[in-house]
Amino acid sequence: MNYWLVKSEPDVYGWHHFIEQGRAVWDGVRNYQARNNLKAMQLGDQVLFYHSVKNIGVVGLAKVVKEAYPDPTSPDDVRWVVIELEPVMALEIPVSLTQIKAEPLLANLSLIRQSRLSVMPVRSDEFELILKMGQSMSA
Numbered sequence: 001m002n003y004w005l006v007k008s009e010p011d012v013y014g015w016h017h018f019i020e021q022g023r024a025v026w027d028g029v030r031n032y033q034a035r036n037n038l039k040a041m042q043l044g045d046q047v048l049f050y051h052s053v054k055n056i057g058v059v060g061l062a063k064v065v066k067e068a069y070p071d072p073t074s075p076d077d078v079r080w081v082v083i084e085l086e087p088v089m090a091l092e093i094p095v096s097l098t099q100i101k102a103e104p105l106l107a108n109l110s111l112i113r114q115s116r117l118s119v120m121p122v123r124s125d126e127f128e129l130i131l132k133m134g135q136s137m138s139a
Contacts, residue, residue, distance in 0.1 A: 003127035057096040091134030
């Protein structure tokens with residue numbers, strides 16, 4: 001299994017939109033590295049859902065339910081692909097970018113090193129740590 005992080009602006013397509021839909025076609029990616037990451041995603045891979053721009057941070061967990069296929073928003077350009085995601089759970093506590101940057105074990109996270117990339121891999125130890133950071137201490 002692989003682990004990923006996808007970014008979305010909460011006012012454009014936030015976690016609440018994702019929950020309401022129950023499934024999302026992750027389209028409109030127009031960066032080659034992000035596209036290559038979409039192509040590498042496999043059925044069942046776990047995906048951190050990250051709000052960018054406003055209320056910045058990891059807010060939920062999703063899974064890949066359909067692997068890469070041509071992006072229907074660019075029918076005349078076969079370079080671009082989409083994947084499909086379903087929500088798994090909201091984090092009890094959103095994990096802010098400030099918290100992520102303050103955690104030494106996350107210093108090599110692509111989110112910090114390549115801040116403009118919208119789809120990125122996450123190592124399993126980074127993934128587990130972010131999930132742990134998103135748990136309530138009272139649980």
